[in-house]
Amino acid sequence: MTEPRTRQGARKEGPGQTWEVLLTEILTNRPRLAGAACAGSPELFDPAEPDEHPDSVGYRHLAAQKTCLYACPVLDECRAWAETEKGRGRVLAGLIPRSTRLTPREDVA
Template identity: 40%
Template sequence: MTRRSRNITGAADPRSPLELILTDMLRDTVQLPDAACVGRGELFDPMSEGESREDVDERHRTAVRLCWECPAIGPCRDWSIGEPASDGVLAGRLPEFRRPPGRPRSNDVA
């Protein structure tokens, strides 16, 4: 038997504990339903194992073009400011343009 939470009125909440936790975690996540990237997340991902640098670059260029034509680029950029660094495209920015100035990472190839 699955134990159900109770909402403020005392009625049983039909969502599982995992759903409740995820809902709470995502509550403050930016909502961009009209964003051009919806359903196209693979374009923005970091390099996959076995993927060539040329394929990644082409995929990332496509992602950036989507961003620059996207009606949600403003709110997306605002949201991205607080996000951790990534090796994928974020808010129309390629990874190399989001890195802070300074020494290169130890795994960068010279």
């Protein structure tokens, strides 16, 4: 078998994984949620970046939650899938991880 290649040359593999294994892992047991409101806005749902301010993450995740709860026609199917997944700091099916929830500030009048 020949080495997978990209336009830049040989494909780089992750630690201990070939690209086929990685792709299979990504696509296995993923629901087909046609019409999902999150399609096209994955950045809202992603976990916090290392240098991202907690308030920015909280507001981004709040926008993701509203997208799910108010605009998604497949929320029930997504929730059924999300129950089998680990959140890993991301928004799934309108559920915000505890670590990124906004909390009221006491110093604001």
